Amino acid sequence: xxxxxxxxxxxxxxxxxxxxxxxxxxxxxxxxxxxxxxxxxxxxxxxxxxxxxxxxxxxxxxxxxxxxxxxxxxxxxxxxxxxxxxxxxxxxxxxxxxxxxxxxxxxxxxxxxxxxxxxxxxxxxxxxxxxxxxxxxxxxxxxxxxxxxxxxxxxxxxxxxxxxxxxxxxxxxxxxxxxxxxxxxxxxxxxxxxxxxxxxxxxxxxxxxxxxxxxxxxxxxxxxxxxxxxxx
Numbered sequence: 001x002x003x004x005x006x007x008x009x010x011x012x013x014x015x016x017x018x019x020x021x022x023x024x025x026x027x028x029x030x031x032x033x034x035x036x037x038x039x040x041x042x043x044x045x046x047x048x049x050x051x052x053x054x055x056x057x058x059x060x061x062x063x064x065x066x067x068x069x070x071x072x073x074x075x076x077x078x079x080x081x082x083x084x085x086x087x088x089x090x091x092x093x094x095x096x097x098x099x100x101x102x103x104x105x106x107x108x109x110x111x112x113x114x115x116x117x118x119x120x121x122x123x124x125x126x127x128x129x130x131x132x133x134x135x136x137x138x139x140x141x142x143x144x145x146x147x148x149x150x151x152x153x154x155x156x157x158x159x160x161x162x163x164x165x166x167x168x169x170x171x172x173x174x175x176x177x178x179x180x181x182x183x184x185x186x187x188x189x190x191x192x193x194x195x196x197x198x199x200x201x202x203x204x205x206x207x208x209x210x211x212x213x214x215x216x217x218x219x220x221x222x223x224x225x226x227x228x229x230x231x232x
Contacts, residue, residue, distance in 0.1 A: 006061070008035035008107060009086030009165060010100075013076030017094035018047040025055055025062075027100045028092060033107060038083050039094075040065045040076040048094075074180035078173050081165075090162040098159055102200040106162040115196040116167055117188055119153060120160030125199030134204075137218045141182065144222060148229045149189040153197055157181050157221075160200055167193065178217050179224040186228030 010028055014021065028037060039062065041049040049066055056062040065079050077091055088110050092100065098120070106118050122130070142156040161184055171187040173180065188195060 006034045006036045006086045007088060007111070008033050008103070009080075009084035009089045010035055010037045010092050011077055011080030011084065011089060012037055012039045012092045012094050013042060013073045013080070014039055014044065014048050014052065014094040015042040015070065015073075015076075016044045016046045016048060018044070018051055020095050021048060021051050022055075024092070024094055024096060024100075027096075031100050031103045033103055036061045036063065036084075036086060037092075038063045038065065038080040040079045041067065042072070042076045043067045043070040072176040072178075074173065074175040074177050074183075077180055078176075081169055081173070084165050084169070086165055088162055089165045089168050091159055093159045097202060097204055099201045099203075102160065102198075103162075105198045106160060106200070109196050109198070110162065110164060115194055117161075117163040117193045118196045118198060119155060119158050120162075120200030121153070121155040121197045122158060122200060122202040123154045124197060125201050130202065130204045141218065141221050141225070144225055145182070145185055145189075148225055149186065151189055151195065153185075153195050155197070156185050158200070161185075163188070163193075167191075175224070177220070179220050182221045182224040183228055186225055190228065 039052050041052055041064065052064045056064045063083060065083065081089065088107055090106060102120055106120055109115050109118050138155065138157050142153060145156045146152055171184060173183055175183045
């Protein structure tokens, strides 16, 4: 049984990611930071859960949570937060769009005591596979965030949101779907935390390869930003 508290908790929501899961797990483990992975299978219909369970059988630093029904990325992240033991928590998608090698830059400003919240901006780093309208939609949502909360960030929708675990747990998140991203940002800013950005690399999947935001999700994100600006 592990009793020490790791530096980093990596929350990995998973839904039908059997094809990329072995690679992303290997990439996360290769990062030389004391860490745990909390993988949450959101009732996948492929071999995702079996792969996670096999990997966890040989590694006590990997905790697997299984949802009995598909509940959405936000619900998976919330399940992971409830079990996080690390000093810092970061969210890691189970595909290969984001590179865990960027953890060092994300975690160091928090370890140094400079800030408590760090975002990895795709627009400050190298990227490919990003579609024009997806980028424009992201820019619009980020602009609205800056306008509503009097801040200046470049990538509100980034997956790579790292912060002290007590902060993310104190946000009392409620979103079950992709509205989780604006909810996290809005609540972080409402509580007076500064968001420090560092560049990260991004290799986006195509529409054929998987889950891109739909235009309707953009409207939901707008409503979420306004909601959490007006109400705590």
